[in-house]
Structure formats: structure tokens, C-alpha cells
Amino acid sequence: MNFNFEGTLTPADNRRAIPHTFDVPAGTTQIRMTLDFAPRHTEGQPYPQQISVYFMDPNGPRGEWSVPKAEGWFVNEAQATPGTMPGPIPAGQWVVFILSHRIQPDIPVRYTVHLECSDEPITELASDWKPGSTAPRGAGWYRGDLHGHTIHSDGSWDIPEFVEYMKSNNLDFVTLSDHNTISGLAQHRSLSTDKLVTIGGVELSTFCGHALALGAHQWFDWRLDINGWLTAPQLAKQVLDAGAFFVIAHPMAPGDPECCGCHWEHEDMMPGNAPAVEIWNGWWADYNEQGLALYYYWLNRGHHLVATSGTDIHGRPPVDATGRAAANVVYAEEFSEAAILQAVRQGHSYISAGPELLLQARSQAGDEAMMGDRLPASTATITARWNGVPDDGSVVRLIVEGRVFEELPAQQSGENSWTLDGVKWCTAELRDASGIPWAITNPIFLEAG
Numbered sequence: 001m002n003f004n005f006e007g008t009l010t011p012a013d014n015r016r017a018i019p020h021t022f023d024v025p026a027g028t029t030q031i032r033m034t035l036d037f038a039p040r041h042t043e044g045q046p047y048p049q050q051i052s053v054y055f056m057d058p059n060g061p062r063g064e065w066s067v068p069k070a071e072g073w074f075v076n077e078a079q080a081t082p083g084t085m086p087g088p089i090p091a092g093q094w095v096v097f098i099l100s101h102r103i104q105p106d107i108p109v110r111y112t113v114h115l116e117c118s119d120e121p122i123t124e125l126a127s128d129w130k131p132g133s134t135a136p137r138g139a140g141w142y143r144g145d146l147h148g149h150t151i152h153s154d155g156s157w158d159i160p161e162f163v164e165y166m167k168s169n170n171l172d173f174v175t176l177s178d179h180n181t182i183s184g185l186a187q188h189r190s191l192s193t194d195k196l197v198t199i200g201g202v203e204l205s206t207f208c209g210h211a212l213a214l215g216a217h218q219w220f221d222w223r224l225d226i227n228g229w230l231t232a233p234q235l236a237k238q239v240l241d242a243g244a245f246f247v248i249a250h251p252m253a254p255g256d257p258e259c260c261g262c263h264w265e266h267e268d269m270m271p272g273n274a275p276a277v278e279i280w281n282g283w284w285a286d287y288n289e290q291g292l293a294l295y296y297y298w299l300n301r302g303h304h305l306v307a308t309s310g311t312d313i314h315g316r317p318p319v320d321a322t323g324r325a326a327a328n329v330v331y332a333e334e335f336s337e338a339a340i341l342q343a344v345r346q347g348h349s350y351i352s353a354g355p356e357l358l359l360q361a362r363s364q365a366g367d368e369a370m371m372g373d374r375l376p377a378s379t380a381t382i383t384a385r386w387n388g389v390p391d392d393g394s395v396v397r398l399i400v401e402g403r404v405f406e407e408l409p410a411q412q413s414g415e416n417s418w419t420l421d422g423v424k425w426c427t428a429e430l431r432d433a434s435g436i437p438w439a440i441t442n443p444i445f446l447e448a449g
């Protein structure tokens with residue numbers, strides 16, 4: 001049985017999800033789809049049109065096709081186009097949403113959807129991913145990436161290539177966070193080894209901002225923007241209640257039309273119940289500096305927020321790439337997905353493009369706190385320790401309530417202590433002579449009583 005839909009999109013349709021429903025007959029073993037739209041690129045406009053597709057079966061979300069390609073999309077019980085979950089094809093009402101991210105002005109865009117339901121026997125075999133195993137290792141500092149993409153959304157490499165790259169960079173853990181899909185997580189999990197823990201995740205990419213659900217292994221429907229179905233705080237609550245960790249991703253990234261949905265615009269979540277913010281996304285850029293300033297502003301408003309970083313990598317970087325990306329260096333009680341996520345959740349971490357940077361607080365009574373912790377004292381001695389700093393005129397800064405409290409030259413390694421009285425929080429930053437960070441710590445919160 002075949003179904004055909006067509007429509008016209010103009011810039012007024014941007015940030016819309018346009019549903020097309022169709023009834024899948026009983027006995028269907030496979031659905032195929034093609035999507036054509038034209039013009040792909042309006043002459044004289046800086047960006048091409050951007051359209052993606054979201055699928056629901058009668059039981060809920062089934063897949064997202066981030067970058068529709070000419071060869072089309074398919075799903076059957078054994079296999080599917082990356083981004084979609086293979087499995088039984090339930091009869092009943094399915095929905096194809098045309099997601100209109102960016103339609104350029106002047107010339108309307110015509111699209112046609114062709115769907116084909118067939119009952120031919122499926123001869124492909126289902127993938128049988130078994131979770132990989134990790135040798136136990138004790139408490140310590142572990143370094144990893146919390147944000148990356150593959151062909152399961154808009155990345156260019158497959159999951160084995162993604163994981164191999166992380167191993168070649170000597171990381172201890174890596175999160176897969178494809179846009180609005182978990183279809184790659186079983187394979188990702190199968191690649192955990194003694195050297196690298198693979199962590200579940202998804203990037204919930206709404207039309208008004210992106211958020212990471214770190215440690216997610218289940219589907220979260222991101223469709224906040226459709227018919228008031230969910231608010232951003234409700235989505236965050238779902239993620240947190242399920243035991244995953246919710247991070248506002250790259251809040252100050254450029255938004256439409258350059259990077260559709262990338263700028264954080266959820267007015268009901270500034271930062272609302274979000275427990276964390278990604279302050280270093282990809283290679284350090286001005287939007288990260290603005291994101292860090294926003295993070296400090298939110299801390300000053302009394303929010304107890306964790307800072308994370310993520311390379312947001314989509315494929316193998318060019319060999320001549322010169323940007324500076326950062327890893328999360330976390331103090332985990334053991335080498336496992338659960339312990340690493342717990343350390344991220346507690347802010348027991350700093351963000352670094354190489355050097356070590358530790359921050360510790362000690363009260364007059366002798367109580368101690370590490371990054372991410374709260375020290376119940378109005379007066380405290382704060383100690384920063386750094387190591388492995390390039391000899392490039394770098395400085396270490398103690399940041400107190402968002403302002404530079406003191407800036408010192410940072411030789412290759414060193415430490416310094418300060419006494420703080422009656423302040424609410426502090427962080428440390430290592431920056432090179434041009435001001436680009438090498439490392440940023442999570443805050444220590446100081447509160448009497």
C-alpha cells in the first residue's frame with residue numbers, strides 16, 4: 001500500500017512540525033519513504049533549506065531522519081535507516097512529521113513524501129549488540145567527552161569510528177548524544193572496554209534550544225514546541241526522574257538561520273530546573289565566552305549549577321584543525337558509567353584542554369570541599385593547584401561571584417591560596433596570553449549555616 005503527501009513551505013513555517021498520518025495495514029513487514037523538496041537552495045541566500053523528518057508509530061516515537069538523503073528511509077523488524085529503531089511494525093496510525101527548520105524567503109519550497117508499506121518477508125538479520133564490559137578500576141580522575149554525533153543523526157562517521165577516535169585521544173569515557181534519537185546507543189554500549197566507558201545519551205534538539213540527557217538509554221520525546229505538548233521544565237523533569245542528567249547545551253550558540261534551534265530561548269527555563277550548563281562547546285569561541293558569562297550570572301542568581309563541556313564532534317576533524325576543545329575531567333568513585341555520571345552530576349570535575357586544574361576549600365574548622373561541593377562556612381581558604389600548563393604566558397584566575405578576584409602568572413605548575421570571607425561561590429580559570437581558556441573548574445559554594 002502506498003501513501004503520498006505534498007505541501008508547500010515558506011519562512012512562516014519555520015519551527016513547525018507538520019504531521020502527515022497514514023494507516024499501516026496488518027501484516028506490514030517494511031515501510032520505505034522518500035522525501036523530495038525543491039528548491040534545495042534558494043539562489044542568493046546564504047544557507048540551504050533545512051528539513052528533517054520525525055516518525056511516530058502507534059506506540060510512540062520511532063525515529064528521526066536528520067538529514068534526508070536521496071536513497072530514502074526504511075524501517076523493518078531487523079534493520080532501519082540510522083536514527084530509527086528497527087523492530088516489529090505495528091499496524092495502525094503512524095505519523096510522519098515534516099520538521100521545518102530553515103526555509104529561505106522569496107521562493108516557496110514544495111515537498112513530496114512517498115511512503116510504501118510492503119509485506120515481503122524480511123531476510124536481513126537483526127543486530128544483536130551485547131553490552132561491552134569494563135574492568136573495575138578504583139576511584140580517580142577520569143577524562144572524557146560528553147557530547148558527540150554520528151550517522152544516527154547529522155554526523156558523518158559511524159559509531160565504531162566515533163569510539164575509535166575517542167580511544168586514540170586517550171579518553172576514559174565518551175557519551176553518544178545524537179539528535180532526538182537513541183537508535184545508536186545499543187551499538188555504542190557494546191563498545192565499552194577496559195580503556196573506554198561508553199555512556200548513553202541523547203541531544204534533545206528543540207526548535208528553541210538544545211539540551212543533553214546524559215546517561216539516557218530510553219526515548220524522550222522532544223516535541224516541546226508542538227501544540228504545547230510539553231514545556232521545557234516538564235521535559236527536564238522527565239529526564240531527571242528517569243535518572244539521566246539534563247544539561248542546557250551551548251546556550252549562547254548562534255541561532256536561526258545559521259544554526260537552527262541552537263540558541264537557548266526557553267524563557268521558562270532560565271535556567272529553571274536545569275541542573276547543568278555546557279559552558280565549553282566544540283572549539284572555544286565567542287559564544288562560549290558568552291555562555292560562561294551567562295552561567296556565572298545564573299550562579300549569582302542563586303542557582304546551584306554544574307558546568308560541563310563537550311566537543312559536539314560530528315566527524316573526524318581536518319588534520320590542520322587548530323581550534324581548542326576541552327574534555328571533562330571528573331573524580332569518579334570507580335570506572336563505570338554510573339560512577340562517572342554521578343561525578344558529573346555532583347560537579348566533581350573541571351573542564352580542560354590539557355592542563356590539570358584543581359580547586360579546594362577548607363574552613364577554619366577544618367572541613368574540606370572539592371569542586372561542585374558546598375562548604376558550610378563563611379570564611380574559607382581556597383587553594384588552586386595547576387600542572388602541565390604550556391609556557392605561553394598563561395595566567396590563573398580566581399573567579400569570585402563572577403569577577404576576577406586575582407590573576408597570577410601560571411608557570412608550568414604551581415599553587416596558590418586565598419582567604420575568602422562572606423562570598424557565595426568561586427571557580428578557577430587557566431587562560432593563555434590571548435585570553436583563551438586552558439581549563440575552568442566547577443564552582444565551590446560557600447555558605448554559612
Ligand SMILES: [Zn+2]
Binds near residue numbers: 249
Ligand atoms: Zn546542539
Ligand SMILES: [Zn+2]
Binds near residue numbers: 147148149
Ligand atoms: Zn550536538
